[in-house]
Amino acid sequence: MSEPQQRPPEPRPAATVIVMRDAPDSSPPDIFMVERTAQASAFGGLFVFPGGKVDPGDIELEERCNGLTDAEASARLGIPSGGLAYWIACIRECFEEAGLLLGLDSSGAMLNLEGDEAQQRFGALRAKLNAGEISFAEICRSEDITLATDRLAYCSHWITPEQERRRFDTRFFIAAAPATQRAVHDGGETVSSRWIDAASALAALAEQRMNMIPPTFMNLRTLVDFADSEAALGHFRSLPEGAIPPITPSIFKDEDGSLKLRLSPEGPVLDLSQASKVRR
Template sequence: MTTPIKPAATVILMRELKEGDFEIFMVKRSNRSAFGSLHVFPGGKLDPEDSEDDLYQYCEGMSDTEASKQIGIENNGLSFWIACIRECFEEAGVLLANPENLIMQDAEKLDKLRTELNNKAITFKDICVSESLSLRVKNIVPCAHWITPAIEPKRFDTRFFLAKVNSEQLATHDGFELTESFWIKPMDALKKFQNGEMNMILPTIKNIEKLAEFSSSTEAFNYFNDLGNNAIPAILPKFIKRDGQWIGFLPGEEGYENV
C-alpha cells in the first residue's frame, strides 16, 4: 500500500542582531510528536481550514492566484502561507500579523488566544474574524521544498518558508509538542549538530547550510524573494539498502536516477 503524502508547511523565523549577523528560531520536538526529539523549525501538516476561501481575505497583499503561481501549483497555494502563520502562533507564540492590529499590543490576550487555539477551543479562523487580522503573508517567502522519502512510514510534502521578525522578537515553545526553543546563529547550529549537541534531519541541515551563506536576514529574504515563480525544485531523497546499511541519494547525485 502506498503511504499517503500530506502537505505541510514549515517557517524559519529570522531576527537581526546588532552586530550585523542574524539568528533563526529553532525548537525541539517531544518524544510524543512526529519527528520526536529532533531539532526543527515550527511547522506541521496543513489543516482543512487553511484552504478555506473566507480565510484568504485576511491575507494582506497576496491573492491565492499569486501564492499558487509562486510555488507552482494550480490553486490553494495561499493555504501554505496560512499554515505557516497558524503553526508559528501555535508552536512559537509569534503571530505574523500586521503590527497595527490592536491585538498585537496585547500580550496577555495573545497568550490567552494561543492557549485556546492549542486546546482546540477555538480555530485560527475564529481569531482572524474576531480580531480582524491582517496576516503578513508578503513577509513570508518560500525557500525550500522537501518530500519525505518512500521508506518512511509517515510522508510529507513540505514547503519551507522564511519570515523576518523584529530584532527584539521573543518566542516560546508550547510545552506539549515542543520541549525546547531558542534563537541561534545558523553557523552555531551547524557546529552543535557536528558536535552531537543537536539532532537534526537532512532538510533542516540543508536549510541551515544555505542560510549560513548570508550575512543578514534581509539578504537571505531578498535572495529567495527575487527567484520568481516556481523557482524552487522539490527534493525527494531516495534510499537503497546495501550490505545491511541504508544509503541515501539526493537529486543530481550519481546513482539517484537508478534507485
C-alpha cells in the same frame, strides 16, 4: 506468486517557517528552533523549525491575507490552486509553536505584543488554539488581524522518501521575526527552544548536541552565508517561478552497510551517520 508491491502513502501537504532575527552588530542572524517532545508522533526529540500540516480550514482566511492572492501563491508553488493555504499554515503554526503572530493590526502595523495586557490576551488565545477550543480563523476575525503573508518568502520544497510510513509534502518559508514579539515554545509538542545562527546549529549537529532531519540541516546550510534576514528574503523573492524544484530523497544502504540518503537521482549523497556533511 509474489506479493503485490504496496504503494507508498500519499504525502500530506505541510508548511514550515524559518524565523530569522537579525543581530544588533554584524554577527550572523539567529534562527528560531524548537525541540519536539520525545513522545511526538512525528520527529520526536528532534530540533525543527515551527511547522506542521496544512489544515482544510486555513484557506478560510484568504480574504485576510496581505499582498498575496491564491493565484499568485499557487503560481509560486507550481500548483493549480490552494497555494495560499501554505502561507496561512506557516503563520498559524508559527503562532501555535513559537508564539509569534505574523499579522497586522487594524492600522496596518505589525502586531505589537510587548505589553502585559497583549501578552496575556494572546497567550490565552494561543493556549485555546493549541487545545482545540478555538480556530485560528476565529482569532484573526475577533482581533481584526490581517495576515502578513507578504512578509514570507518561499525557499525550499521537500517530499518525504517513499519508504517512510508518514510522508509530508513540505514547503519551507523564511520570515523575519517581529521586533515587538517574543518567541517561546509551547511546552506541549515542543519542550525547549533557542535562537541560534545557522553555522552554530550545524556545529551542534556535527557534535551530536542537536538532532535534526535532512530538510532541517540542509535548509540551515542554504542560509549560513546570508548576512541578515533581508538578504535571505531578497534572494528567495527574486527567484523566478519554478526555480525551486522539489527534493525527493531516497534512503539506501551503501556497499559498507552504512545508511545513505540521496537527495535526487543525480544529486548529492548524505551519509546519515555524518549528517552535517555532504559529498557529491
